[in-house]
Amino acid sequence: xxxxxxxxxxxxxxxxxxxxxxxxxxxxxxxxxxxxxxxxxxxxxxxxxxxxxxxxxxxxxxxxxxxxxxxxxxxxxxxxxxxxxxxxxxxxxxxxxxxxxxxxxxxxxxxxxxxxxxxxxxxxxxxxxxxxxxxxxxxxxxxxxxxxxxxxxxxxxxxxxxxxxxxxxxxxxxxxxxxxxxxxxxxxxxxx
Amino acid sequence: xxxxxxxxxxxxxxxxxxxxxxxxxxxxxxxxxxxxxxxxxxxxxxxxxxxxxxxxxxxxxxxxxxxxxxxxxxxxxxxxxxxxxxxxxxxxxxxxxxxxxxxxxxxxxxxxxxxxxxxxxxxxxxxxxxxxxxxxxxxxxxxxxxxxxxxxxxxxxxxxxxxxxxxxxxxxxxxxxxxxxxxxxxxxxxxxxxxxxxxxxxxxxxxxxxxxxxxxxxxxx
Numbered sequence: 001x002x003x004x005x006x007x008x009x010x011x012x013x014x015x016x017x018x019x020x021x022x023x024x025x026x027x028x029x030x031x032x033x034x035x036x037x038x039x040x041x042x043x044x045x046x047x048x049x050x051x052x053x054x055x056x057x058x059x060x061x062x063x064x065x066x067x068x069x070x071x072x073x074x075x076x077x078x079x080x081x082x083x084x085x086x087x088x089x090x091x092x093x094x095x096x097x098x099x100x101x102x103x104x105x106x107x108x109x110x111x112x113x114x115x116x117x118x119x120x121x122x123x124x125x126x127x128x129x130x131x132x133x134x135x136x137x138x139x140x141x142x143x144x145x146x147x148x149x150x151x152x153x154x155x156x157x158x159x160x161x162x163x164x165x166x167x168x169x170x171x172x173x174x175x176x177x178x179x180x181x182x183x184x185x186x187x188x189x190x191x192x
Numbered sequence: 193x194x195x196x197x198x199x200x201x202x203x204x205x206x207x208x209x210x211x212x213x214x215x216x217x218x219x220x221x222x223x224x225x226x227x228x229x230x231x232x233x234x235x236x237x238x239x240x241x242x243x244x245x246x247x248x249x250x251x252x253x254x255x256x257x258x259x260x261x262x263x264x265x266x267x268x269x270x271x272x273x274x275x276x277x278x279x280x281x282x283x284x285x286x287x288x289x290x291x292x293x294x295x296x297x298x299x300x301x302x303x304x305x306x307x308x309x310x311x312x313x314x315x316x317x318x319x320x321x322x323x324x325x326x327x328x329x330x331x332x333x334x335x336x337x338x339x340x341x342x343x344x345x346x347x348x349x350x351x352x353x354x355x356x357x358x359x360x361x362x363x364x365x366x367x368x369x370x371x372x373x374x375x376x377x378x379x380x381x382x383x384x385x386x387x388x389x390x391x392x393x394x395x396x397x398x399x400x401x402x403x404x405x406x407x408x409x410x411x412x413x
Binding site for chain 2: 090091094095126127128129131132135136159162163164166167186
């Protein structure tokens, strides 16, 4: 399967099991040209190793839940940067993620973003707050011609998925043993 | 950092309903202009005091038959409907059902109530409950003309009015009969002296009067 099905300057909701989401998103993260970011992955150390194995050559930023156990990442001389946040605060997660896109000059701005911790954010915040986060991140990702992948569990309520995908460009459905089904979404709002 | 109140979706729904309740479009605006006006008004009012980008509400105008006209934070849908007519009840109900399948909160804004059929509006509002639409909450507001908030309220008003009217009419008739009982008895005696053709004419006139009265009562309802 080609990796270029998702255009630069676009955003996608990726729905599947955790293993399927992780494999799909890491492959696309590894194709980053400037830099990549993984936000709130469940296994930060494993994520860095998997990024390397997938051939990721661009610098990687991992946004970590500061309160989670086993959240440390051994960089071992690799081009990996970590940022700790309070994952219970959506604005904190949002600002840390935006910080990877709006790089301050010390690091390159990311062109591949994977929001791995979306299911956890939905448990801690309202649908409206999460929608706001995805909307703001998507606007910034489009501006830098990047690609954002928002990973959602298949068990999420269908209406919640319908609400969250409104500001996005694609929905990717992952099924074991099948190619990813990529659907173009009807389009974003006329004007916000 | 997260303001607990900021995450209360019902509170935001009530804010949106109250803002729309106080708002009227420019009388010359139609269709897309009204939805633009709603979006601009909600954006200005909801975000007037927002200090950071994480406090701002995302107010968007949407396109397509399956979408709301305006949404707030993706979850609150505003459907702008024109004049309510009996012929359109079915299509309006279908549209609201579609929106109920896509959003958790629904505000229906009646754009033009001056020429609408009040019965059609009441039928729609009575049947489109939050439960039947599958949403957490639904509200109906209109441009200028206040309407009852809940479906139950909208159904109770006509019944109460008709009952009060019937009671007042019965009271007035009883009083008139009591006061004029003697006169009526004398009148009947006089009529008995009339030839059969004249009595039939009087009887026919009486029935015609009652028929006209019945039609008038139906029209008033």
